[in-house]
Amino acid sequence: MRAIQIDRYGGSEVLIRRELPIPCPGADEVLIRLAYSGVNFMDIHTREGKYARSRTYPQTLPTTLGIEGAGTIELLGSKVDDFRVGDRVAYCLSWGSYADYAAVAAWRVVHVPDALPLELAAASMFHGLTAHYLAHDVGKLGPGVTCLVHSASGGIGQLLVQIGAQLGATVYATTSTEAKAQVARNRGATAAFLYDHGRFADTVRALTGGRGVDVVFDPVGRPTLRDSLRATRTKGLVVSFGSVGGNVTDLNPIELGEAGSLFLTRPRLADHLTDAKTVRRRAADIFEALIAGTLSIGIAGRTTLDNVEQAHQDLEHRKTVGKPLIRIA
Ligand SMILES: NC(=O)c1ccc[n+]([C@@H]2O[C@H](COP(=O)([O-])OP(=O)(O)OC[C@H]3O[C@@H](n4cnc5c(N)ncnc54)[C@H](OP(=O)(O)O)[C@@H]3O)[C@@H](O)[C@H]2O)c1
Structure with missing residues (x-):
């Protein structure tokens, strides 16, 4: 063969x-x-x-x-x-x-x-089983929950946006181009915008009245993770589930405290x-x-x-x- x-x-x-x-x-x-x-x-x-x-x-x-x-x-x-x-x-x-x-x-x-x-x-x-466990088991998405999905036009992103919206969550999305952002909107994102060198965190803050989202799903890693912390509400959850942009190797736990007593998880499909x-x-x-x-x-x-x-x-x-x-x- x-x-x-x-x-x-x-x-x-x-x-x-x-x-x-x-x-x-x-x-x-x-x-x-x-x-x-x-x-x-x-x-x-x-x-x-x-x-x-x-x-x-x-x-x-x-x-x-x-x-x-x-x-x-x-x-x-x-x-x-x-x-x-x-x-x-x-x-x-x-x-x-x-x-x-x-x-x-x-x-x-x-x-x-x-x-x-x-x-x-x-x-x-x-991608389907990954989006399933991320939405249901890790993010616990549902009515009243706000989340941010990075790389939302990718295989996992498109599914996560749809499942999140269907569970009743408010889903914000980031992508690298406007054409990709439109794909995320078409899949049900409430708003989709560019990473904009980390300024997505400011956009998320503005869209949530300064609070930040409950959950961020981050498959990118080094280029986005610190701004993902900034986009998350106090005591919110950052789900670092991939590293297409490179690994974060220098994160000090104190940064989670400074960002608002955040929870950071690095889940894997195999364990789900x-x-x-x-x-x-x-x-x-x-x-x-x-x-x-x-x-x-x-x-x-x-x-x-x-x-x-x-x-x-x-x-x-x-x-x-x-x-x-x-x-x-
Ligand atoms: N933890 C888990 O359970 C789990 C399960 C499956 C996959 N993953 C991981 O999730 C990540 C996504 O993998 P995937 O197969 O699912 O792909 P994918 O969802 O199709 O994601 C690819 C997207 O990543 C974005 N991206 C951001 N930075 C990038 C970069 N530097 N280079 C290339 N693409 C970049 C691109 O969208 P933009 O251009 O819009 O940024 C691209 O569309 C991988 O690291 C993978 O190992 C984790």
């Missing part, structure tokens, strides 16, 4: 196309013939070596890139009894989706309803997807909303295994709006 692997960490030049044997599923795994793989910033972080020493996401070389996909079951491990060969399925947080086949632990895999195209299932697992029941519950919520049309995912583009480098570069150069996919089968 075809696979995109890395043997060393670096830029998109380290991606290698290989012919590999089709994996043999272990007793608790299923073999999936992939139709689509998602392309995520996590793939870029993996390629760059950010998980080389991670406890949450242990990863070794060589690795087949890609952590989410959708397709059909080709083979079942001997202990798997809740799937059948031919079932339409999707999964996330298991490396190896930039390939024709992936062997995945069955507990991570969900059935895809007939009414949902596999491409939307692939596009919605990683610890068993099959939780994976299925979150995926069912997202899939049902997609089928009902109450949630939309903008597909940024569909590339092939021959052209993954371009998809990575587009993400890194901020040209991507929504979710990029690799069409495999």
Whole structure:
């Protein structure tokens, strides 16, 4: 089978196309013939070596890139009894989706309803389940809650804006361009504006009568985090869930005190997807909303295994709006 692997960490030049044997599923795994793989910033972080020493996401070389996909079951491990060969399925947080086949632990895999195209299932697992736990479990969004979503035209951002608005929260959004801000407004943001070198914090203060928002969702990191503290109300919550702009390595806890006794958390999806029941519950919520049309995912583009480098570069150069996919089968 075809696979995109890395043997060393670096830029998109380290991606290698290989012919590999089709994996043999272990007793608790299923073999999936992939139709689509998602392309995520996590793939870029993996390629760059950010998980080389991670406890949450242990990863070794060589690795087949890609952590989410959708397709059909080709083979079942001997202990798997809740799937059948031919079932339409999707999964996330298991490396190896930039390939024709992936062997995945069955507990991570969900059935895809007939009414949902596999491409939307692939596009919605990683970002959808992330937006789900961030909105429900971390931010606890609901009526009367105000929040700020950074990078709101990205894959996670678009979903977080929609889910937050549907839960009744007031959602403010930031983006790097006016065109991207319009995407956030179209998804339900009450107001969307540019980062403006950190002046978004002043805009948020002005929009909230000087108070600041209850929750800030920050996937950017170094360029925004300190201004995210400024945008948060006294005793509010800053959710630093990513670092597309670089890690913050010099934050002194006293800064949280000075900013108003803030709470700062660095959550990870893996800790909010610890068993099959939780994976299925979150995926069912997202899939049902997609089928009902109450949630939309903008597909940024569909590339092939021959052209993954371009998809990575587009993400890194901020040209991507929504979710990029690799069409495999
Ligand atoms: N903690 C978790 O559970 C969890 C789960 C999933 C992903 N993540 C993390 O969240 C982050 C977002 O990843 P994603 O795959 O989900 O992408 P994404 O949501 O599609 O976000 C990409 C967006 O990031 C924004 N961005 C800001 N600064 C950027 C920079 N310096 N370079 C490139 N883009 C920049 C861009 O929007 P603008 O141009 O508008 O700024 C771009 O549209 C990653 O760090 C990822 O690892 C965390």
